Amino acid sequence: MNYWLVKTEPEKYGWSHFTAQGRAVWDGVRNYQARNNLAAMQLGDQVLFYHSVSNPAVVGVATVMREAYEDPTAPAEPNGKPTPWCVVELEPTLVFTQPVPLAQIKAEPMLANMGLIKQSRLSVMPVKPDEFDQILGWGMGEARKG
DNA sequence: GCCAACGTTGGC
DNA sequence: GCCAACGTTGGC
Numbered sequence: 001m002n003y004w005l006v007k008t009e010p011e012k013y014g015w016s017h018f019t020a021q022g023r024a025v026w027d028g029v030r031n032y033q034a035r036n037n038l039a040a041m042q043l044g045d046q047v048l049f050y051h052s053v054s055n056p057a058v059v060g061v062a063t064v065m066r067e068a069y070e071d072p073t074a075p076a077e078p079n080g081k082p083t084p085w086c087v088v089e090l091e092p093t094l095v096f097t098q099p100v101p102l103a104q105i106k107a108e109p110m111l112a113n114m115g116l117i118k119q120s121r122l123s124v125m126p127v128k129p130d131e132f133d134q135i136l137g138w139g140m141g142e143a144r145k146g
Numbered sequence: 147g148c149c150a151a152c153g154t155t156g157g158c
Numbered sequence: 159g160c161c162a163a164c165g166t167t168g169g170c
Contacts, residue, residue: 007168031153052168102169121152121167 003132004041005048005058005116006090007123015049015059019092023065026124027073027087034124039068041088048127048135049092050116057099058135062090096139110134 066089074083115125
């Protein structure tokens, strides 16, 4: 089982859209590093769902329900080449009882090496199991450390 | 709204 | 292939 984090702007596609819809085709990724991460996702992997821009915070957990396939929203490639872009399908599995703000993640030394902090512009990234556990614990109401 | 980080584009 | 210019993302 692998762990990931995906970013979304809540004004464009937030957690409430996601839960209302029940399943999301995670399309529109146009960055190769993010694409590589999407392509590496496996059925059942757990994904932290992060709201960027306004009130940046992890708000819940999603599960990978379908592995990568061609992004139907990608523009056609010249010469009929297959598109390099792909999507996965996600379903919401767990809503945090309290969102975990970026500031809290930044303040925890154990999480200082997360891609979320080190590479703030990447929109799909791997998360280590202990990082996932820490954030999940906070999100489900464990006492805060600081 | 500003600015830093960083990916992409295009001139050479 | 290098690098400057530019666009986009996202934190504050």
